[in-house]
Amino acid sequence: MLVEYAMQHAWLVPLLPALAFVVIVFLTRPWQKLSAIVAVGSMALSCVIATLAAYGIFTNHEYAEKPLVYATRWFSLGLPGMPNLQIDVGVQLDPVSAMMMVMVSFISTFIFLYSIGYMDGEDGFSVFFSYLSLFGASMLLLVISSNLLQMFIAWELVGLCSYLLIGFYTHKISAREAAKKAFVTCRVADFGLLLGILALQIIFGTLNLTELGERIADFEEYTTFGMLTLIAVLVFIGPIGKSGQFPLHVWLPDAMEGPTPVSALIHAATMVVAGVYLVGRTMFLFHEVESAMQLVAVTGAFTALFAATIAITQREIKKILAYSTVSQLGYMMLALGVGSLTAGMFHMWTHAFFKALMFLGAGSVLVALHHKADVWEMGGLVKKMPITAWTFVIGGLAIAGIPPFSGFWSKDEILVATLAEGHYVLFAMAAFTAFLTAFYMWRMIFLAFFGKENPANHPKESPWTMTVPLVVLAVGAIGAGWLGTPWHNVWAEWIYFGHPHHAAANYGAMLLSIVLAGSGIYLAYTLYLKDAEKKRAKAMAKWFGPVYRMLCNKYYIDELYLWFNHALVDGTAKLFYLFDIYVMDNIVNGFGAFAKLSGDGLRVFQSGRMQNYVLIFFLGVLAVAVLMAFTGPSAASLVLGGVK
Structure with missing residues (x-):
C-alpha cells in the first residue's frame, strides 16, 4: 500500500523540500533551529518516499524495460507550418531515476544534518538552510522529470542555487567572484544545451524522453545524420560545463569558497552529477x-x-x-x-x-x-x-x-x-x-x-x-x-x-x-x-x-581565460567604445546637429505670419528692382531664372 502510494506520488519528493524553502523564507527565518528542523525533516521525509518508490521499481522488472510515466498537459501552442507544440509536466520512474532519487535525498539528508553543527553561530543560518532546501528540491525535480524542458528548468534552478550558495559569504570578495565564475561558465555551456533542446523539439516534435527515444531510433524519417550529430554535440556542451569537464572545469575548484556542506552537496549529489545524469538520460541520442x-x-x-x-x-x-x-x-x-x-x-x-x-x-x-x-x-x-x-x-x-x-x-x-x-x-x-x-x-x-x-x-x-x-x-x-x-x-x-x-x-x-x-x-x-x-x-x-x-598553477588555464577575456572581450568592447565616441558621437551626431542648425535657420522664414511673408516678398521685389536699375534687364533675367 505504502509502496504504491509512493510510486504514484513521487512528485512529493521534490515538492517537500521546495515547501521547506517557502516555509523557512516566509515563516521560520527568525528561529534558526526550527528552520534547520524544517529543512532536515522535509528532506528526510523525501528520502523515505523516494526509498519506498524505488523499492516498488526495483521489485518489478518491467519498469527496467518500460518506465512508469504519469504526466499532465502543461501547455499547447499551434505554430503556422509546424507541428503543434505540446509540453507535458510529469514524472518518469525507472531504475535510473529511482536510484538517483534515493541517492540525492539520502546524501542530502545527512549533509543537511551536518550543516547544523558546521553553520552554528554563522550569520544567515536560516537563509542557508532555505538555499539548501531549494537546491535539493531542484535536483530531485531534475532526476524525475519526464521531458527535457522540465529538466532544463530544474537544471537552471540547480545553477541558481549553486550561485547563491557558493557566494553565500558575501563579505568575501573571493566568494563573490567564485559565484560569478560558476554562474557565467555554466551559462555559456547551457546556451549550447538550450540550442540542442530547441532543435530536438523543432525536428522531432516532442521533448518527452520516451517519445524522443522512439523517434530518434528512426531519425532518418525526421532529419539527416549530420544534423543529429550537431544536436548531440550541442546537448553535450551543457554537461561539459555543469559536470566540470575540460575546458569548462575552471569554475569547480573555485566553488570551494562556499561553506563546506555546499561543496559536499555540489560535488556528491547535485550540481556536477546533473551533467553526467543528463548524458545517461539521453543515451538514446548519443548511441545513434x-x-x-x-x-x-x-x-x-x-x-x-x-x-x-x-x-x-x-x-x-x-x-x-x-x-x-x-x-x-x-x-x-x-x-x-x-x-x-x-x-x-x-x-x-x-x-x-x-x-x-x-x-x-x-x-x-x-x-x-x-x-x-x-x-x-x-x-x-x-x-x-x-x-x-x-x-x-x-x-x-x-x-x-x-x-x-x-x-x-x-x-x-x-x-x-x-x-x-x-x-x-x-x-x-x-x-x-x-x-x-x-x-x-x-x-x-x-x-x-x-x-x-x-x-x-x-x-x-x-x-x-x-x-x-x-x-x-x-x-x-x-x-x-x-x-x-x-x-x-x-x-x-x-x-x-x-x-x-x-x-x-x-x-x-x-x-x-x-x-x-x-x-x-x-x-x-x-x-x-x-x-x-x-x-x-x-x-x-x-x-x-x-x-x-x-x-x-593548473596549467595556467585560468590565466589563459583571463588573457582571452582582457584581449578579446575587453578589446572588442574598447573598439565599440571608440566607434561610439568617434563615429556615433561625431559623425552621426554631427548630421543631427547640422539638421537642427539648418532647421533653426529656416524656421525664421516659416513663421506662419502673413505680414512676414509680405515683407519678404516686398524686399525681394525691391531687390530685383534695384538690380535692374543698376545692371539692366539681362542681369535681372538671369537672377530670376530666365523668366522675362
Whole structure:
C-alpha cells in the first residue's frame, strides 16, 4: 500500500523540500533551529518516499524495460507550418531515476544534518538552510522529470542555487567572484544545451524522453545524420560545463569558497552529477552518433587524467578534493562514452558516498583548525579527531580503489568496460589516473592526519551533528559497491541501456587496478610519512621545477581565460567604445546637429505670419528692382531664372 502510494506520488519528493524553502523564507527565518528542523525533516521525509518508490521499481522488472510515466498537459501552442507544440509536466520512474532519487535525498539528508553543527553561530543560518532546501528540491525535480524542458528548468534552478550558495559569504570578495565564475561558465555551456533542446523539439516534435527515444531510433524519417550529430554535440556542451569537464572545469575548484556542506552537496549529489545524469538520460541520442560517443569518451578520459595531474601538487584540502571530483566525473563520462550506462551510473552511486564523506570530513578539520586549509600545516589529527580521521581514511580507501571498498568495484567496472570495447589508449589513461588518484588522496591523508603534530594547532573532535553523518557515509563508502560485484552484478541487471550486459570478471584488470592503487598509496607513504622531513618530496618538486610550477598553477588555464577575456572581450568592447565616441558621437551626431542648425535657420522664414511673408516678398521685389536699375534687364533675367 505504502509502496504504491509512493510510486504514484513521487512528485512529493521534490515538492517537500521546495515547501521547506517557502516555509523557512516566509515563516521560520527568525528561529534558526526550527528552520534547520524544517529543512532536515522535509528532506528526510523525501528520502523515505523516494526509498519506498524505488523499492516498488526495483521489485518489478518491467519498469527496467518500460518506465512508469504519469504526466499532465502543461501547455499547447499551434505554430503556422509546424507541428503543434505540446509540453507535458510529469514524472518518469525507472531504475535510473529511482536510484538517483534515493541517492540525492539520502546524501542530502545527512549533509543537511551536518550543516547544523558546521553553520552554528554563522550569520544567515536560516537563509542557508532555505538555499539548501531549494537546491535539493531542484535536483530531485531534475532526476524525475519526464521531458527535457522540465529538466532544463530544474537544471537552471540547480545553477541558481549553486550561485547563491557558493557566494553565500558575501563579505568575501573571493566568494563573490567564485559565484560569478560558476554562474557565467555554466551559462555559456547551457546556451549550447538550450540550442540542442530547441532543435530536438523543432525536428522531432516532442521533448518527452520516451517519445524522443522512439523517434530518434528512426531519425532518418525526421532529419539527416549530420544534423543529429550537431544536436548531440550541442546537448553535450551543457554537461561539459555543469559536470566540470575540460575546458569548462575552471569554475569547480573555485566553488570551494562556499561553506563546506555546499561543496559536499555540489560535488556528491547535485550540481556536477546533473551533467553526467543528463548524458545517461539521453543515451538514446548519443548511441545513434558514434562520433558523439567518442567525443564523450575522449573528453572524460582526458579530463580524468588532466585533473589528477593538477591534484598531486595542490595544498588546500578542499582544492585537492575538488580536482578529485573533476577527475572522477571524467571517469563517469568515459564509461558513458564507451556505451556503459551501467558503469557510469554505478560510479556516480559509489562516488556520492565517499566524496560526500571526504568533503564533510574536510569541513570537520577546517572547523577544528579555524579554517586553516593547507594540509602541510596540519599533521597528527588522528590523535585528536579519531572519528573524522578514520572515516576519512575509509573514504580514501574507497576512492583509491582498494577492495572491498565501494570505489574499487565501480572503477573496475569502468576499466573493464573500456577495455572490452577496445579503447586501449583510453584504458591506459584511466589506469594511470587510478594510480595518480591513490597517490594524491593518500598524500593528503598522510599530511593531514598522520605524521608529526603541528604544535600551533589545538583541534578537537566535531559535535555529533557532524560526526554521525560521517559514520553513516563511511558505512556507505564501504558497502555501496557490493551491488555491482563481478560475480553477482545486481546493478547491471537493472541499470543499463539497450539490454542488460555485464562482462565476465576480468581478473587481470582487477589485479592491475589493485596494484596501481597500492603503488600510489605506497609512493605517498614513502614521500610524505616515512620521510618525516619530507626531503624527498621537496627534492622532487625542485627537480621538476617547471613542471611542478605548471601543475601548481593548473596549467595556467585560468590565466589563459583571463588573457582571452582582457584581449578579446575587453578589446572588442574598447573598439565599440571608440566607434561610439568617434563615429556615433561625431559623425552621426554631427548630421543631427547640422539638421537642427539648418532647421533653426529656416524656421525664421516659416513663421506662419502673413505680414512676414509680405515683407519678404516686398524686399525681394525691391531687390530685383534695384538690380535692374543698376545692371539692366539681362542681369535681372538671369537672377530670376530666365523668366522675362
